[in-house]
Amino acid sequence: MKKTIALLLLSFSNATMAEDCAVTIESNDMMQFTMQEITVPASCASFDVTLKHVGQLDKKYMGHNWVLSTTDNAQGIVNEALKAGPDNNYLPPGDARILAATKIIGGGETDTVTIDTSGLSSSQDYTFFCSFPGHFAIMKGSFKV
Numbered sequence: 001m002k003k004t005i006a007l008l009l010l011s012f013s014n015a016t017m018a019e020d021c022a023v024t025i026e027s028n029d030m031m032q033f034t035m036q037e038i039t040v041p042a043s044c045a046s047f048d049v050t051l052k053h054v055g056q057l058d059k060k061y062m063g064h065n066w067v068l069s070t071t072d073n074a075q076g077i078v079n080e081a082l083k084a085g086p087d088n089n090y091l092p093p094g095d096a097r098i099l100a101a102t103k104i105i106g107g108g109e110t111d112t113v114t115i116d117t118s119g120l121s122s123s124q125d126y127t128f129f130c131s132f133p134g135h136f137a138i139m140k141g142s143f144k145v
């Protein structure tokens with residue numbers, strides 16, 4: 001059901017050029033993303049992902065980020081998140097497996113990342129996720145180009 005709504009929203013946004021190559025995804029105090037799937041239109045040279053935290057909790061306790069990697073690499077990145085720590089937004093610094101990432105945000109905050117789509121392939125499986133410790137099991141989805 002949620003998948004259908006996301007697709008409907010995407011097809012509506014195709015009508016307005018300004019929103020064509022951008023999406024806003026919300027996260028909350030329940031450790032959830034509001035989308036399980038994001039599809040990038042083929043016409044987009046770059047794509048903006050805006051992560052909003054609509055909850056109240058501080059990023060120390062319920063921080064979220066939006067990270068993109070190939071599906072094969074996601075678990076490996078998450079395994080190093082705790083060691084990387086909050087100062088590195090729970091991501092191993094300079095890791096080439098990370099294709100895009102926002103910073104870790106808390107309740108009421110927003111961050112945007114711009115993805116250069118020329119480095120992405122439609123034949124590759126991509127996953128987006130939150131790397132805050134313990135969130136990966138629930139906070140992830142499929143990213144399609």
Ligand code: ZN
Binds near residue numbers: 031130
């Ligand atoms: Zn999270």
